[in-house]
Amino acid sequence: MTISPRMSDGAGTRHLSPASPRRHALAAWALLCAILPALVLALPSTARAQQAGSNTGYSQEELVNAGNEFFGQISAGLASVIERAVSNYGQPNGYILGQEATGAIFGGLRYGEGTLFTRNAGNLKVYWQGPTFGFDLGADGARTMMLVYNLPAVNSIYQRFGGVDGSAYLVGGFGMTVLRSGGITLVPVRSGIGGRLGINVGYLKFTPQPTWNPF
Numbered sequence: 001m002t003i004s005p006r007m008s009d010g011a012g013t014r015h016l017s018p019a020s021p022r023r024h025a026l027a028a029w030a031l032l033c034a035i036l037p038a039l040v041l042a043l044p045s046t047a048r049a050q051q052a053g054s055n056t057g058y059s060q061e062e063l064v065n066a067g068n069e070f071f072g073q074i075s076a077g078l079a080s081v082i083e084r085a086v087s088n089y090g091q092p093n094g095y096i097l098g099q100e101a102t103g104a105i106f107g108g109l110r111y112g113e114g115t116l117f118t119r120n121a122g123n124l125k126v127y128w129q130g131p132t133f134g135f136d137l138g139a140d141g142a143r144t145m146m147l148v149y150n151l152p153a154v155n156s157i158y159q160r161f162g163g164v165d166g167s168a169y170l171v172g173g174f175g176m177t178v179l180r181s182g183g184i185t186l187v188p189v190r191s192g193i194g195g196r197l198g199i200n201v202g203y204l205k206f207t208p209q210p211t212w213n214p215f
Helices: 022-052 060-071 074-087
Strands: 006-008 013-015 094-104 108-120 123-133 139-149 160-171 172-183 184-191 201-207
Touching: 060 074, 060 094, 060 139, 074 139, 074 160, 074 172, 074 184, 094 123, 108 139
Parallel strands: none
Antiparallel strands: 006 013, 094 108, 094 139, 108 123, 123 201, 139 184, 160 172, 160 201, 172 184
């Protein structure tokens, strides 16, 4: 059975005009033409907002400013070390500010504590421990800034990072070293180095609670 295109309004039968579907289509097309330019204009700003929201790295300027405030001085040495790190490894997506104490003649221990800062995942208290192997002179208690690269989640910091743990780059009282674990790279930037020279092959172990066990 074929249903004819007609409606009943209670007072009789009313047939739909064949032109009604055409009018509806024209009205829909006119509405689309009216809102399409606004949608097109909104796309670039939306894309820029998404791009800005996905930028979780810290610029060289931000790191230098944070470091100067933390170390309590405006230092060309600090700026030079951070510039070298950013040039070699890019923008970190986190950084740690803290303090550590070490002491060694031919081998020793390193203990530290600080806060991991991230742009979009909050801040996290961290502790680190580790042995150092190699030739060092004296002992120091140094403020430390660590640049953290490719950190997928804040809890991923709680592991062991190995590599060359020493003064790989020294300038103006600041030193830079490099530690790695998997795809995560740490670049500790230290002050108060004093007489601590040489390359120390060791590791740092990060934990959520302080511990005296460096292993």
